[in-house]
Amino acid sequence: xxxxxxxxxxxxxxxxxxxxxxxxxxxxxxxxxxxxxxxxxxxxxxxxxxxxxxxxxxxxxxxxxxxxxxxxxxxxxxxxxxxxxxxxxxxxxxxxxxxxxxxxxxxxxxxxxxxxxxxxxxxxxxx
Numbered sequence: 001x002x003x004x005x006x007x008x009x010x011x012x013x014x015x016x017x018x019x020x021x022x023x024x025x026x027x028x029x030x031x032x033x034x035x036x037x038x039x040x041x042x043x044x045x046x047x048x049x050x051x052x053x054x055x056x057x058x059x060x061x062x063x064x065x066x067x068x069x070x071x072x073x074x075x076x077x078x079x080x081x082x083x084x085x086x087x088x089x090x091x092x093x094x095x096x097x098x099x100x101x102x103x104x105x106x107x108x109x110x111x112x113x114x115x116x117x118x119x120x121x122x123x124x125x126x127x
Contacts, residue, residue, distance in 0.1 A: 031057045031120040033064075033111050036089070038127070047096040049127060055088045057113035057120070065112075066092050070105040 037052040055061055061081040068075055079090060094107060104126060111121040 029058060031111055031113050033109050033121045033123040035123070035125060038125070040127070046098060049094045049096065051090075051092040051094070051107075051125070053090045053092060053109065055090060055111055057086055057111065059086070060114035061085045061088055061111070062114050063112040064088075064090055065110040066094075066107055067110070068094055068105060068107045070097060 032055070034054045035051060036054050037050075039050040041048045041050065053064075055064060063081065064079040066077040075094075077092065081088065092109075096105065106124055106126050109123045109125070113120050
Protein backbone atom coordinates (compact mmCIF):
# COMPACT_ATOMS: atom_id res chain seq x y z
CA UNK A 1 0.00 0.00 0.00
CA UNK A 2 2.80 2.43 0.92
CA UNK A 3 4.71 1.51 -2.21
CA UNK A 4 1.69 2.28 -4.40
CA UNK A 5 1.22 5.68 -2.75
CA UNK A 6 4.90 6.45 -3.19
CA UNK A 7 4.77 5.49 -6.87
CA UNK A 8 1.64 7.63 -7.35
CA UNK A 9 3.29 10.61 -5.63
CA UNK A 10 6.46 10.27 -7.72
CA UNK A 11 4.39 10.02 -10.92
CA UNK A 12 2.55 13.24 -10.07
CA UNK A 13 5.82 15.04 -9.31
CA UNK A 14 7.42 13.87 -12.57
CA UNK A 15 4.41 14.85 -14.70
CA UNK A 16 4.17 18.27 -13.05
CA UNK A 17 7.89 18.93 -13.50
CA UNK A 18 7.83 17.80 -17.13
CA UNK A 19 4.87 20.10 -17.82
CA UNK A 20 6.69 23.09 -16.38
CA UNK A 21 9.87 22.34 -18.33
CA UNK A 22 7.88 21.91 -21.56
CA UNK A 23 6.07 25.22 -21.00
CA UNK A 24 9.37 27.03 -20.37
CA UNK A 25 11.00 25.50 -23.43
CA UNK A 26 8.06 26.42 -25.68
CA UNK A 27 8.15 30.06 -24.61
CA UNK A 28 11.87 30.24 -25.37
CA UNK A 29 11.68 28.86 -28.90
CA UNK A 30 11.88 32.30 -30.46
CA UNK A 31 14.21 35.21 -29.70
CA UNK A 32 12.85 37.43 -26.96
CA UNK A 33 13.44 40.61 -25.01
CA UNK A 34 11.79 40.99 -21.63
CA UNK A 35 12.13 43.78 -19.11
CA UNK A 36 12.75 42.28 -15.70
CA UNK A 37 12.91 45.50 -13.69
CA UNK A 38 12.73 49.29 -14.13
CA UNK A 39 14.04 51.71 -11.52
CA UNK A 40 13.82 55.48 -11.77
CA UNK A 41 16.42 57.47 -9.84
CA UNK A 42 15.70 61.18 -9.51
CA UNK A 43 17.80 63.97 -8.08
CA UNK A 44 17.80 67.75 -8.24
CA UNK A 45 19.92 67.77 -11.38
CA UNK A 46 18.79 64.76 -13.41
CA UNK A 47 16.66 61.66 -13.75
CA UNK A 48 18.15 58.24 -14.55
CA UNK A 49 16.14 55.22 -15.64
CA UNK A 50 17.74 51.82 -14.99
CA UNK A 51 16.44 48.86 -17.00
CA UNK A 52 17.29 45.24 -16.25
CA UNK A 53 16.58 43.33 -19.45
CA UNK A 54 16.65 39.59 -20.16
CA UNK A 55 17.62 38.49 -23.67
CA UNK A 56 17.22 35.09 -25.30
CA UNK A 57 18.04 33.65 -28.72
CA UNK A 58 17.73 29.95 -29.63
CA UNK A 59 20.84 30.13 -31.82
CA UNK A 60 23.22 32.78 -30.47
CA UNK A 61 22.93 36.41 -29.37
CA UNK A 62 24.62 38.78 -31.77
CA UNK A 63 23.64 42.37 -30.95
CA UNK A 64 21.37 44.35 -28.60
CA UNK A 65 20.37 47.93 -29.51
CA UNK A 66 18.53 50.57 -27.46
CA UNK A 67 17.21 53.73 -29.13
CA UNK A 68 15.53 56.45 -27.04
CA UNK A 69 13.19 58.86 -28.84
CA UNK A 70 14.26 61.84 -26.67
CA UNK A 71 17.94 62.64 -26.32
CA UNK A 72 20.42 65.51 -26.29
CA UNK A 73 22.89 63.67 -28.52
CA UNK A 74 22.88 60.60 -30.68
CA UNK A 75 22.47 58.07 -27.87
CA UNK A 76 21.97 54.78 -29.64
CA UNK A 77 23.43 52.10 -27.41
CA UNK A 78 24.73 48.91 -29.02
CA UNK A 79 26.03 45.87 -27.17
CA UNK A 80 27.67 43.14 -29.23
CA UNK A 81 28.03 39.56 -28.05
CA UNK A 82 31.11 37.74 -29.31
CA UNK A 83 30.79 34.51 -27.33
CA UNK A 84 28.30 31.73 -27.83
CA UNK A 85 25.75 33.23 -25.43
CA UNK A 86 22.13 32.26 -25.85
CA UNK A 87 20.90 34.12 -22.77
CA UNK A 88 22.02 37.38 -21.25
CA UNK A 89 20.94 39.95 -18.71
CA UNK A 90 21.71 43.54 -19.67
CA UNK A 91 21.56 46.60 -17.44
CA UNK A 92 20.76 49.70 -19.49
CA UNK A 93 20.95 53.19 -17.98
CA UNK A 94 19.25 56.14 -19.65
CA UNK A 95 19.82 59.71 -18.42
CA UNK A 96 16.76 61.78 -19.26
CA UNK A 97 17.81 65.06 -20.89
CA UNK A 98 17.48 68.15 -18.68
CA UNK A 99 15.66 70.14 -21.32
CA UNK A 100 13.00 67.47 -21.73
CA UNK A 101 9.65 69.19 -21.24
CA UNK A 102 7.69 66.01 -21.67
CA UNK A 103 7.45 63.56 -18.80
CA UNK A 104 6.97 60.65 -21.21
CA UNK A 105 9.51 59.07 -23.51
CA UNK A 106 9.90 55.83 -25.42
CA UNK A 107 12.87 53.55 -25.75
CA UNK A 108 12.97 50.89 -28.47
CA UNK A 109 14.97 47.76 -27.79
CA UNK A 110 16.09 45.51 -30.66
CA UNK A 111 17.75 42.10 -30.64
CA UNK A 112 19.70 40.45 -33.45
CA UNK A 113 20.78 36.83 -33.39
CA UNK A 114 23.47 34.94 -35.27
CA UNK A 115 21.21 33.10 -37.71
CA UNK A 116 18.98 35.93 -38.91
CA UNK A 117 21.41 38.86 -38.89
CA UNK A 118 18.44 41.22 -38.66
CA UNK A 119 16.12 42.39 -35.89
CA UNK A 120 14.47 39.27 -34.55
CA UNK A 121 12.86 40.76 -31.46
CA UNK A 122 11.64 44.26 -30.72
CA UNK A 123 10.20 45.87 -27.60
CA UNK A 124 9.14 49.47 -26.97
CA UNK A 125 8.89 50.71 -23.41
CA UNK A 126 7.19 53.98 -22.47
CA UNK A 127 7.85 55.79 -19.23
